[in-house]
Amino acid sequence: MSHKAVSLDRYGDTQLRIGFDHSEEPVVFTACSRALSRSSSIFRSMLYGETVGNEPGIISRRENQIIDVHHDTLVPMTTLLCIIHSKFDQVPPALSVDELYDLVVVARKYDMMTALRPWTAKWTKILGTNTQSTQEEITKALWIYWELGQRDAFYLTARRLTVESRAPVNSCPDGLRTPPGIAEHIASLRLQTIQSLIQVFREMIQKLLVVDEQPRWCRHAAWLGPHRCESMILGSLTFCLWRAGLWPLPDAVHVKDSILDLYTKLKTVVIHDIGQATEDPRRNHQDCNPRQYLSEAVEQVMNRIPNGRIECCDDHFQDWANDIAKKNETSSESQ
Structure with missing residues (x-):
């Protein structure tokens, strides 16, 4: 097979044939065996043998032998060989x-x-x-x-x-x-974070479904009073989640979105409220809107994602x- 010849050292005593197993035309580099052995324990072993050690006068190889590095692609090997032969002007x-x-x-x-x-x-x-x-x-x-x-x-x-x-x-x-281990770490952390983000909205919905046995979400709620405030918020919330493809709220393992995509969807949920009560202007149900509460809770989840050491x-x-x-x-x- 024909090949291209490249000289890295005018006094080179070793040839490396690269690209034999790839689509590009093979290239034979004339290289310095000592530059190779100084830079690489692998080449040192190939050129001088495992038991030679650091004795410079002992050579267990043939002059101008061709070493085939079949599985290596040409471009990165060329860059590496240029570095160890001080061809720095050819380093990208x-x-x-x-x-x-x-x-x-x-x-x-x-x-x-x-x-x-x-x-x-x-x-x-x-x-x-x-x-x-x-x-x-x-x-x-x-x-x-x-x-x-x-x-x-x-x-x-x-x-x-x-x-x-x-x-x-x-x-x-x-x-x-x-x-x-990093793929498993990332997969586990992703799942935990998605679960926490969804849980924020799951708990909010539970609060809106409370009847009179527990404190209600509406700040102006009265015992056995109407649930118009919570109903408006709940309907608005579930509608927006449905439009985002998140209703019914999924289990974390079924979410294909990235954390960032899910975060963006949850941050853009629009929640409506009944506003100021006509029968009592002092009751402004805008105070009951959980928009700010949910936004802060979502931010807290995101802030808990570590950006420091991984054990x-x-x-x-x-x-x-x-x-x-x-x-x-x-x-x-x-x-």
């Missing part, structure tokens, strides 16, 4: 979430995450700025932050994924990488920081 200054995700996948595979560090702040800066991101793109951004050890951005993105995900939460394409993820970020410190120490000693 900006990447889309899809491009950065693919690059991180390859860097993670070859244990080359530290090679990305000089660019990660710039590359990840734009990830959270797109308010129209799809669920798949947000999930990719979440995994990028996870792998790059960006704790604060990870937690903010996890919250965004929680409030913007529609059911089912794990509906992204097969093979999309996600941090362990199942804390250990990972601490381990990541420790690993980076260890690699920096090893790098300093080798120099």
Whole structure:
């Protein structure tokens, strides 16, 4: 099969063939074996063997051998190889979430995450700025932050994924990488939040259905008096919920909307009241309208969604920081 040849090092002694299993034309890169081995424990093992250690004079390979990396796509591998061969002018200054995700996948595979560090702040800066991101793109951004050890951005993105995900939460394409346990955490938190939002209105309806055995919702209610006030509010409320597709009030497990979509519907519910009583102008039933009460209760539910630490993820970020410190120490000693 024909291929394109690219030289990364004029004195290169190793060839990497990329794209063999993909639709693009394969490319053979002439690379420096020492640059590869310094940057990647995986390539070091491939080139020099597991037992060679750090002895620079021991080489257990053939000169100019071709290493096939069949399963890796060309663009992210090219970027990674340019970085470790100091071809910095060929490193893209900006990447889309899809491009950065693919690059991180390859860097993670070859244990080359530290090679990305000089660019990660710039590359990840734009990830959270797109308010129209799809669920798949947000999930990719979440995994990028996870792998790059960006704790604060990870937690903010996890919250965004929680409030913007529609059911089912794990509906992204097969093979999309996600941090362990995070999908279950988000699905559980989404269900709890939706249940709490619906419960606000369920309890309000129960208050409106109270007869004379308990205190009534109407502020001007009299013992055995008319229920026109509650009836007006109840009818208005159920009509608006019906128009929003929420009547009868569903169980949380049957809600397909995202938390954000449900929140928007509930915040826009219009509730009418009978206003000022004609028989007694001092009785203004606008005071009985639960619009403000419901709005504040819904806001309280939303404010309880955590945007900080997630217990199942804390250990990972601490381990990541420790690993980076260890690699920096090893790098300093080798120099």
